[in-house]
Amino acid sequence: MHMPLPLAAVIEQLSSLPSIGPKSGLRLAVHLLSRPPQEVQELAKSIANLHQKMRFCEQCGGFSEQTLCRICANPKRDQQTVCIVEQAVDVLMMERGNHFQGRYQVLHGRLSPVDGIHASDLWLKSLDQQIEQGSIQEIILATSATVDGEATAHWLARRYQSKPLQVSRIARGVPEGGELEYLDEHTLSRALQQRIRWES
Amino acid sequence: MHMPLPLAAVIEQLSSLPSIGPKSGLRLAVHLLSRPPQEVQELAKSIANLHQKMRFCEQCGGFSEQTLCRICANPKRDQQTVCIVEQAVDVLMMERGNHFQGRYQVLHGRLSPVDGIHASDLWLKSLDQQIEQGSIQEIILATSATVDGEATAHWLARRYQSKPLQVSRIARGVPEGGELEYLDEHTLSRALQQRIRWES
Numbered sequence: 001m002h003m004p005l006p007l008a009a010v011i012e013q014l015s016s017l018p019s020i021g022p023k024s025g026l027r028l029a030v031h032l033l034s035r036p037p038q039e040v041q042e043l044a045k046s047i048a049n050l051h052q053k054m055r056f057c058e059q060c061g062g063f064s065e066q067t068l069c070r071i072c073a074n075p076k077r078d079q080q081t082v083c084i085v086e087q088a089v090d091v092l093m094m095e096r097g098n099h100f101q102g103r104y105q106v107l108h109g110r111l112s113p114v115d116g117i118h119a120s121d122l123w124l125k126s127l128d129q130q131i132e133q134g135s136i137q138e139i140i141l142a143t144s145a146t147v148d149g150e151a152t153a154h155w156l157a158r159r160y161q162s163k164p165l166q167v168s169r170i171a172r173g174v175p176e177g178g179e180l181e182y183l184d185e186h187t188l189s190r191a192l193q194q195r196i197r198w199e200s
Numbered sequence: 201m202h203m204p205l206p207l208a209a210v211i212e213q214l215s216s217l218p219s220i221g222p223k224s225g226l227r228l229a230v231h232l233l234s235r236p237p238q239e240v241q242e243l244a245k246s247i248a249n250l251h252q253k254m255r256f257c258e259q260c261g262g263f264s265e266q267t268l269c270r271i272c273a274n275p276k277r278d279q280q281t282v283c284i285v286e287q288a289v290d291v292l293m294m295e296r297g298n299h300f301q302g303r304y305q306v307l308h309g310r311l312s313p314v315d316g317i318h319a320s321d322l323w324l325k326s327l328d329q330q331i332e333q334g335s336i337q338e339i340i341l342a343t344s345a346t347v348d349g350e351a352t353a354h355w356l357a358r359r360y361q362s363k364p365l366q367v368s369r370i371a372r373g374v375p376e377g378g379e380l381e382y383l384d385e386h387t388l389s390r391a392l393q394q395r396i397r398w399e400s
Contacts, residue, residue: 003292004265006253009246018231024219029250030289031218033263037251046209048244050229051237053206063233065204089230092203 007033061106061123062091071095071103078102080137082127084156086110086144094142102140110143110152119155131163138166145172207233261306261323262291271295271303278302280337282327284356286310286344294342302340310343310352319355331363338366345372 003011007029015025032040056062057069064070071077071091081102085091091104107122130136141156143149157167173191174183183191203211207229215225232240256262257269264270271277271291281302285291291304307322330336341356343349357367373391374383383391 003295004254004263004269006246006249006265007263010250013243013246017228019224019227026289026292027219028217030287030292032247032250033254033288040251041248043213044244044248046206046213047232047247048241049206050210050232051240054204054233063204063207065206069204087230088233089226092226092230095203 056088056106056108059126060091060104061088061108061126062104063088076101080135081140082130082136082138083140083142084127085142086149086152090142102138107143107152110146110148111155112148122152131160131165134164136165138168141167141169256288256306256308259326260291260304261288261308261326262304263288276301280335281340282330282336282338283340283342284327285342286349286352290342302338307343307352310346310348311355312348322352331360331365334364336365338368341367341369 010029010032011022011025014020014028015022020028032043053065055064057064057072058067059072060069062069062071066073078101082105083094083100083102084105084107085094086107086109088106088108091106094100094104105124105127107124109117109121111117111119111122127136127139139156139160141153143152143156153169157169160167171194172187173194174180174187180188210229210232211222211225214220214228215222220228232243253265255264257264257272258267259272260269262269262271266273278301282305283294283300283302284305284307285294286307286309288306288308291306294300294304305324305327307324309317309321311317311319311322327336327339339356339360341353343352343356353369357369360367371394372387373394374380374387380388
């Protein structure tokens with residue numbers, strides 16, 4: 001196939017991204033060719049900047065442009081409540097609704113013996129220090145609702161149960177807009193068990 | 201939402217690409233952050249190179265790195281058979297199977313009064329010259345099977361019918377793997393009309 005090399009390079013690299021196959025890669029590359037060169041240069045520049053300008057917050061491990069991320073550096077956030085998540089992207093997800101006023105701790109993984117991820121691999125040093133200093137009142141376990149995520153939550157709960165703080169786990173149940181017909185039995189069973197009293 | 205700016209920039213630009221929404225944009229950007237910086241720089245460079253290193257072939261209008269594309273410059277290709285397609289990407293599609301040995305002419309559009317695309321907008325100058333020189337034996341109309349594509353094919357057929365060359369149109373019918381149950385009536389009707397004798 002007579003594919004010009006500059007085009008082939010972009011298609012190959014785009015196709016290696018998640019959820020983009022060779023067909024979408026081709027479509028995207030051709031779309032880029034059809035756009036003004038200036039606009040495509042902007043995209044290239046932003047991608048090139050990504051690693052150069054982004055790092056992990058020294059305190060929470062979330063995405064940041066500075067030593068401390070904007071959440072950790074914000075005095076208006078509740079400094080005593082820390083939500084533990086697995087990945088830096090989870091912080092972005094939690095922040096979408098502006099429903100949480102506390103801070104975060106990113107584990108950068110979850111316990112997974114199969115994948116060789118052990119307790120010592122989790123980013124907990126900064127949090128442990130803060131707990132030793134007595135500056136944390138509540139820890140919210142927001143690891144994923146998977147087998148490994150649950151195991152990690154259990155491990156964290158045991159780890160901090162002797163400390164003078166409250167440990168909680170985010171609720172499991174029927175997601176917003178979820179129709180019972182399409183929900184798995186475990187979710188339904190949990191939603192029943194953890195039902196809360198109707199307050200009118 | 202506390203989204204670091206370099207990340208927000210990539211997400212916004214990726215999300216503006218076809219078939220990538222804000223959610224996929226976020227997932228892709230986070231994936232890029234998780235990859236080795238070297239690899240992400242390569243992607244940025246390839247995208248930056250795209251417009252700089254690619255142009256349209258002076259003869260056929262297809263994608264090319266040189267003045268003449270590799271198809272037009274290849275003496276082994278049948279120089280007398282020209283397949284007319286709408287877009288440069290269509291050439292890539294036709295070339296995938298290596299079933300065609302002729303050359304191409306890219307119109308860079310199709311007649312569409314609604315979109316203000318008229319005959320004078322179509323890239324036909326080079327082909328017209330070749331036809332005047334008597335160097336073309338057959339023209340294959342491979343415009344799309346849409347209303348505008350059909351109209352363009354009709355217009356091209358009329359335009360070249362007085363010339364000493366053969367004009368043909370790619371076949372319409374049931375696509376490979378197509379089940380009759382899911383085919384529209386026009387395709388079925390065409391497939392019936394244009395049935396060919398079974399040769400055993």
